[in-house]
Amino acid sequence: MGKALMVQGTSSGAGKSLLVTALCRIFSNLGYDVVPFKSQNMSLNSAPSIEGGEISRAQYLQAIACRKRPSVKFNPILLKPEGKMRSQVVFMGKPIGSVSAKDYMLSRKEELFKKAMKVLDELKEGHDLVIIEGAGSPVEINLKDYDIANMRVAKHADAKVILVTDIDRGGSFASIVGTMELLSEEERELVMGFVFNKFRGDASLLRPGFDYLEKRYGKPTLGVVPYVEHRLPEEDSLAEFPKVKGELHIQIIKLPHISNFTDFEPLHWANGVDYVTKAEEITGDVIIIPGSKNTVEDLLWMRENGIEDAILQAHREGAFVVGICGGFQMLGREIIDEVESKRGNVKGIGLLPAKTVFTRKKRTNHLKANVLWGPAGGMGVEGYEIRMGRSLSERPFSVITSVNGAKTFEPEGAIGERAFGTYLHGIFHNFAFTERFLNFLRAEKGLEPLSIEGWSIEEEIERFARVVGENFDVERILGELSL
Structure with missing residues (x-):
């Protein structure tokens, strides 16, 4: 049975998608059989899979980073907004209906989540490592009971979780603390450490904050990724x-x-x-x-x-x-x-x-x-x-x-x-x-x-992954995953 590593964010736009893309290439370069996964994605940027169905553009790019052909297994549930609080629901690459947000949460979500977890089990069984992308924030109080893309996935997969925050926006230490405080004790145990993304400046100036987080939660800062000008597609x-x-x-x-x-x-x-x-x-x-x-x-x-x-x-x-x-x-x-x-x-x-x-x-x-x-x-x-x-x-x-x-x-x-x-x-x-x-x-x-x-997508993935790898404690992650 393979291992699972999950990247969650303190907010939407924290950089989860591209960080997963970089990690997919980093571990692929190390010789591991890696695949990406996101149980549910809401996006209008989709792309075709090898099976003929459509998946999110983010998982399409992550598959390329893993040197795999894009598969519907990497993004079982895709929601394509149609306006007026409705979305087309795509499961395993095929449209299965159009529903309101409320009806989806109350009637379809649990059924599709169970099916998506079976897909995740198959991926873990067949590969060394599954790198999972979360969605939005894992602790939105009004959504947490219905969330099928963050901590429920991590628990099911027994995944080690990296919590990433966008420091370029400001308030990143507060967002990490707020997220950790709103997680249950069981969920906090799944968090391996923290990553500060899109940083401009001298990372040593952040040391007091890192020390505070480690003292309070017993979790290290695994990386400070600099702000990178790149040509990789971002969903938002x-x-x-x-x-x-x-x-x-x-x-x-x-x-x-x-x-x-x-x-x-x-x-x-x-x-x-x-x-x-x-x-x-x-x-x-x-x-x-x-x-x-x-x-x-x-x-x-x-x-x-x-x-x-x-x-x-x-x-x-x-x-x-x-x-x-x-x-x-x-x-x-x-x-x-x-x-x-x-x-x-x-x-x-x-x-x-x-x-x-x-x-x-x-x-x-x-x-x-x-x-x-x-x-x-x-x-x-x-x-x-x-x-x-x-x-x-x-x-x-x-x-x-x-x-x-x-x-x-x-x-x-x-x-x-x-x-x-x-x-x-x-x-x-x-x-x-x-x-x-x-x-x-x-x-x-x-x-x-x-x-x-x-320019090629391959060259850009390699360049971005190189920057992430140089500013990330990859050895610690390997140790935590027992790889």
Whole structure:
């Protein structure tokens, strides 16, 4: 039977996801057979698994860090918010219904928790180490009795728990003390030690605080991780991105049900982007409509708020318009939806020669494709699809050549006049394509071409894990786990 190590946080945004990612790579580099696990994740940033279902983007990244193919076993329960206090419930990669928060807590949670723990048992049985990510804070008084992602998981797995806090926010010692005081005695015993994350400065100045924690709780500080500039996706990163008007003014519509906004991280790094929610803000050289958890409702929101008209006006004045997944569907001529919104026939924005029909079966696949859009014509790209719509276009954006490794020939997306749409999530993570796309638009403005430095997720995981490993008591953790 393998061991279990769990990372919990004193709050949301403490850095649990990336710390687990780093630990996955650190222990994988040491030769251990490691897998990640999170019993329940609430996120609109999802990715496909090897089984064809979808999991959180965080566990997808952690699987890569473990050098494993992403599996639904790593994130059995995924909640995808739909608005109005409701979420779609995805279990083992497949949607099983839409419920209110109250109904989920009272009727579905316990059943799914028991099933998720069986999955965790299987992972422990089959691997040396399972590194588990908690959710939010383990001691929220109003939620603790219903919590199936923190201490109940740790108890079940007999896991050693690392408690991490974001010191960059301030109040980190108080947040650790408050968390420890609200844990039961049995739960406190599971805590191995503390980690201070995102620190800027001289760590020796924190020594009095470390001594206080060790004296009060008998637990050491296991690490002080410095603030690291990185290019790894973070689940809550949308709230952290500043509005940046680069040399190219790239604007992204911040839809009410926006999903998979990690698609646009390379544009942040290469140029800067500006998220907009009002019609009067739309003045960009490039306007992007992202993916959506509720395509038709978000299209109607844009229509009612004048954003659709503003996009059309900007397009007439020369703006380039892009749609990704749900955004692509919106830019077509028509959407027929009797599944997601049940609105039936809905007129699209009309910038792309495409028609979309929603079906009940969701496609979740890794894709390889050849681009047909002129400036990048013939270029090979990779990405993934998570969609319920099927679209027909007179002028496809690309031809899918591989689905989960199996050869195919399937047109997808659409090309319009100064516009394109695609189902390929992650299209901008193909840096050669992004460089070609941006330089095509820069040339129109008389700007010098830019070169996007080669980068890979593997290199970034290694770099981030190296920093964490240098500032972490890995030997102590190995000893505590008897590895």
